[in-house]
Amino acid sequence: MTIAAADRRKRIVRHMNEDHADSLLAYVHHYHSAEFPESVAVSAKLTALDKEGLWLIVATASGVVYEEVFVAFPSALQTPKAVRAIVVDMHHEARARSPLVSTAVLHSLSSLRALVDPRVGVKE
Numbered sequence: 001m002t003i004a005a006a007d008r009r010k011r012i013v014r015h016m017n018e019d020h021a022d023s024l025l026a027y028v029h030h031y032h033s034a035e036f037p038e039s040v041a042v043s044a045k046l047t048a049l050d051k052e053g054l055w056l057i058v059a060t061a062s063g064v065v066y067e068e069v070f071v072a073f074p075s076a077l078q079t080p081k082a083v084r085a086i087v088v089d090m091h092h093e094a095r096a097r098s099p100l101v102s103t104a105v106l107h108s109l110s111s112l113r114a115l116v117d118p119r120v121g122v123k124e
Contacts, residue, residue, distance in 0.1 A: 008080055009049060016046045016087075023091045027071045028058050030094035036060070036069075044069075051077040054087075 016024060024044040028036050040060050048055040053072040059065050073086050 005080065012049060012083060013046050020087075021045070023087070023094070024054075024056060026094035027054065027090055028056060028069065030097055031071045031090075032058075032069065049083070 021044070024046055025041060028041045028044045029038050032041075036058060040062075041058050042061050043059045045057045046054055047057055051073075053070055056069045056071060057065060057067050058069045071090075074089070075086075077083060077086065
């Protein structure tokens, strides 16, 4: 992995945790519904991502923390720019199945483009 790629991943992780925590939790509720139904998982934090998916820390209402919860992408990333499209699609799918996900979360996902496309200005 190049330094630029590592930096891009760090920015994506930070951005998702700061601006899209609701989406991360929705992914857990939807893609791991058997292990973490909405009444169990109360927070999710992105720790890493790779071409196959997202690595999360998930906290439950009872205080148990799961440190390596993997949420697979529907298909492997072909380019770094594909992250945005995939997480938006995952958000739509999770939201369609859960009324708890805010529509404001989806609207703010558009700012993720600046993190994966170096031609777009990044606001720090």
